[in-house]
Amino acid sequence: MVDSKQQWKAWLYLSPAIVLLLVFTVWPIINTVRMAFLDNYSGLQAAGGETFSFGIENFTRVVKARRFIDCLRNTMLLCVLTVPISTMLALLIAVTLNSIKPLQKTLQTIFFLPYVTNSIAIGMVFAAMFNIVGSFYGTDRQLVTTAGIINNVINFFSTTFTGKEAMVNWINIGSAYRENIIVMTVYIVWNALPFKILILLGGLQSINKQYYDAARVDGTSRTRVFWRITVPLLSPMLAYVIITGFIGGFKEYTSIVGIFGENMGPANDRDRLNTMVGYIYDALENNNQGRASAAALILFGIILVVTLLNLYVSKKRVHY
Amino acid sequence: MKVVLEHVTKRFPNRDKKVKTEVTAVNDISFEIPDGKLIGLLGPSGCGKSTTLYMICGLQKLTEGRIFFGDEDVTELSPENRGVGLVFQNYALYPHMTVKQNIMFPLENLKGADKLTKDEMLERTLKVAKLVQIDELLERKPSELSGGQQQRVAIARALVKMPRVLLLDEPLSNLDARLRLQTREEIRRIQRETNITTVFVTHDQEEAMSISDQIVVMKLGVVQQMGVPQMVYNDPANLFVAKFLGTPPVNVFRGLIKGQALYIGNEKICDTPGVSDRGVYVGIRPEGFIFNPNGVLTCDFKNVEVMGGAISIVTGHADSESPIIRATVMDEVRIPEGTPSVKFDIKPNKLYVFDKETEERIYF
Ligand SMILES: Nc1ncnc2c1ncn2[C@@H]1O[C@H](COP(=O)(O)OP(=O)(O)O)[C@@H](O)[C@H]1O
Ligand SMILES: [Mg+2]
Numbered sequence: 001m002v003d004s005k006q007q008w009k010a011w012l013y014l015s016p017a018i019v020l021l022l023v024f025t026v027w028p029i030i031n032t033v034r035m036a037f038l039d040n041y042s043g044l045q046a047a048g049g050e051t052f053s054f055g056i057e058n059f060t061r062v063v064k065a066r067r068f069i070d071c072l073r074n075t076m077l078l079c080v081l082t083v084p085i086s087t088m089l090a091l092l093i094a095v096t097l098n099s100i101k102p103l104q105k106t107l108q109t110i111f112f113l114p115y116v117t118n119s120i121a122i123g124m125v126f127a128a129m130f131n132i133v134g135s136f137y138g139t140d141r142q143l144v145t146t147a148g149i150i151n152n153v154i155n156f157f158s159t160t161f162t163g164k165e166a167m168v169n170w171i172n173i174g175s176a177y178r179e180n181i182i183v184m185t186v187y188i189v190w191n192a193l194p195f196k197i198l199i200l201l202g203g204l205q206s207i208n209k210q211y212y213d214a215a216r217v218d219g220t221s222r223t224r225v226f227w228r229i230t231v232p233l234l235s236p237m238l239a240y241v242i243i244t245g246f247i248g249g250f251k252e253y254t255s256i257v258g259i260f261g262e263n264m265g266p267a268n269d270r271d272r273l274n275t276m277v278g279y280i281y282d283a284l285e286n287n288n289q290g291r292a293s294a295a296a297l298i299l300f301g302i303i304l305v306v307t308l309l310n311l312y313v314s315k316k317r318v319h320y
Numbered sequence: 321m322k323v324v325l326e327h328v329t330k331r332f333p334n335r336d337k338k339v340k341t342e343v344t345a346v347n348d349i350s351f352e353i354p355d356g357k358l359i360g361l362l363g364p365s366g367c368g369k370s371t372t373l374y375m376i377c378g379l380q381k382l383t384e385g386r387i388f389f390g391d392e393d394v395t396e397l398s399p400e401n402r403g404v405g406l407v408f409q410n411y412a413l414y415p416h417m418t419v420k421q422n423i424m425f426p427l428e429n430l431k432g433a434d435k436l437t438k439d440e441m442l443e444r445t446l447k448v449a450k451l452v453q454i455d456e457l458l459e460r461k462p463s464e465l466s467g468g469q470q471q472r473v474a475i476a477r478a479l480v481k482m483p484r485v486l487l488l489d490e491p492l493s494n495l496d497a498r499l500r501l502q503t504r505e506e507i508r509r510i511q512r513e514t515n516i517t518t519v520f521v522t523h524d525q526e527e528a529m530s531i532s533d534q535i536v537v538m539k540l541g542v543v544q545q546m547g548v549p550q551m552v553y554n555d556p557a558n559l560f561v562a563k564f565l566g567t568p569p570v571n572v573f574r575g576l577i578k579g580q581a582l583y584i585g586n587e588k589i590c591d592t593p594g595v596s597d598r599g600v601y602v603g604i605r606p607e608g609f610i611f612n613p614n615g616v617l618t619c620d621f622k623n624v625e626v627m628g629g630a631i632s633i634v635t636g637h638a639d640s641e642s643p644i645i646r647a648t649v650m651d652e653v654r655i656p657e658g659t660p661s662v663k664f665d666i667k668p669n670k671l672y673v674f675d676k677e678t679e680e681r682i683y684f
Binding site for chain 2: 208211214218229
């Protein structure tokens with residue numbers, strides 16, 4: 001323990017950090033809770049001198065709002081789709097990467113690239129790839145009109161094998177919800193892979209090689225080695241990756257903007273793919289801080305419950 | 321199961337990728353392990369013991385040579401088809417499985433005709449757990465066991481498949497001194513009870529000498545000598561073996577053969593009929609000195625050490641390789657302090673002469 005006479009020094013050194021935390025973290029949290037429980041709180045009206053009564057109307061309104069339910073459904077759906085897919089893919093890629101010797105470092109770098117690339121920029125590229133109409137400057141600087149590369153590939157296979165042209169409207173005007181979700185899933189999974197691969201590869205490389213030698217002496221098949229040795233020994237990393245994956249998934253927002261822009265949906269159906277965080281931003285823009293705060297607290301509650309659930313499951317499944 | 325190594329060589333590509341030259345870990349070794357015996361593979365760190373063991377196991381491929389189990393050539397067989405059990409230096413127990421699951425794991429891998437029912441597996445697990453005396457601990461995780469208990473689990477896991485050959489890589493090096501003694505007796509007992517041909521790797525000569533039926537002494541990937549421990553100790557083939565075996569170690573002197581007699585300094589130690597003149601090393605075991613005021617070798621007296629029943633006369637000599645010469649004598653001796661020198665006679669069977677160039681033993 002620090003000498004009590006010395007303690008004021010410790011506080012002194014900590015004070016800059018404490019002040020910043022108080023101003024930018026602790027106070028906003030308290031204020032969020034306060035605003036959430038002041039009925040129909042609006043910052044603008046509060047500045048005009050209006051007072052608000054204490055109550056839970058923000059919550060009841062948010063929960064009843066059709067838009068909020070849609071946002072909740074979109075968020076949950078994307079979470080449930082992307083977290084398992086990206087985790088399994090990352091595990092597969094990490095295991096494969098770990099087992100090859102030549103080019104391992106190079107491939108590792110390639111797989112890590114998306115992590116250091118701006119996700120809005122990636123989103124725009126994905127949007128271009130999934131586009132149904134697009135254009136580029138060909139030779140002689142002529143504007144050539146074509147579909148995105150995905151549709152071109154689909155079209156190529158369709159025309160060669162069935163003789164019919166085929167295009168899928170993934171994200172443009174008139175596209176269907178299912179297609180939108182597919183695009184979002186592909187994009188989010190792709191975006192989430194590098195971090196997960198990095199963590200899992202690190203985990204794999206820290207597993208003692210002698211476990212594998214021991215398994216070889218005992219004639220363990222490859223699949224059994226994977227399920228009985230690799231996965232259990234990797235379970236702490238897997239749990240970490242899944243929990244952070246869900247937390248990140250519930251905060252999904254930028255990826256939708258990346259593909260659909262601020263419309264949060266195809267041009268004919270604004271906000272079709274809006275998420276919880278998107279809902280909060282919209283409420284803030286409309287000077288509806290009370291409702292935004294309520295939605296933020298609901299989001300917090302959901303993340304808390306899901307994380308506790310994850311931790312509960314991993315207590316039983318994670319070894320050590 | 322008799323195990324035969326014939327001209328076995330293992331070369332590794334250099335760990336430093338920039339260096340093109342290969343590392344020869346094991347260099348043309350041949351020896352035969354008799355059926356049902358416990359063999360100690362002994363040598364300093366890095367001499368290729370583990371590599372040899374892994375080649376017998378099948379985890380490492382041979383660069384040259386052949387390995388036979390009985391009459392069967394197993395050189396190209398993978399580990400699981402050789403019927404070997406391996407105990408790793410740090411046990412390599414699966415940390416997420418209980419003791420029972422660890423021991424049962426090899427059995428669950430068995431395929432085809434060898435496949436066992438759940439009950440048979442359990443029965444064999446219990447039997448082997450009883451053998452190594454861990455049947456109380458079956459539901460524990462490895463992290464809840466002491467080092468010695470983990471060691472037993474590792475041995476049980478290696479034994480449960482009833483291997484033809486049991487291989488142990490420095491199995492005692494992670495245990496503290498007392499446990500080491502206990503466990504090595506335990507390994508000896510288990511080996512006797514199961515009668516499985518066993519290879520035991522260690523760098524500790526005392527360990528190897530105390531439990532092996534035969535020892536194989538290695539140096540730089542080459543077998544120096546093989547035989548019953550006491551025989552190798554009493555009759556070392558070269559200076560390295562003489563120095564490596566025995567505590568306290570052999571005393572080494574620079575000597576000279578002149579006119580068919582051995583000299584240390586100016587003193588004639590003994591006759592060496594038929595040996596031509598040359599420089600030599602002379603090894604004398606500590607128990608080879610006989611305290612005698614009229615002895616043939618004069619040493620500078622330092623002090624007397626009494627340790628338990630043994631008495632060491634500590635001396636020095638100008639031609640000694642080490643600053644201290646230790647002579648253990650049985651009888652009570654009284655040498656007053658300040659005595660400048662003492663004289664010894666040398667027991668002929670505890671004195672070895674080695675060529676100065678080749679360091680090979682010179683017999684006479
Ligand atoms: N995989 C490997 N690659 C390169 N060199 C190796 C490899 N394994 C062992 N060696 C070398 O072979 C020699 C013998 O090693 P090892 O059999 O482990 O010795 P010991 O078990 O007697 O200590 C050492 O010089 C070691 O550096
Ligand atoms: Mg070794």
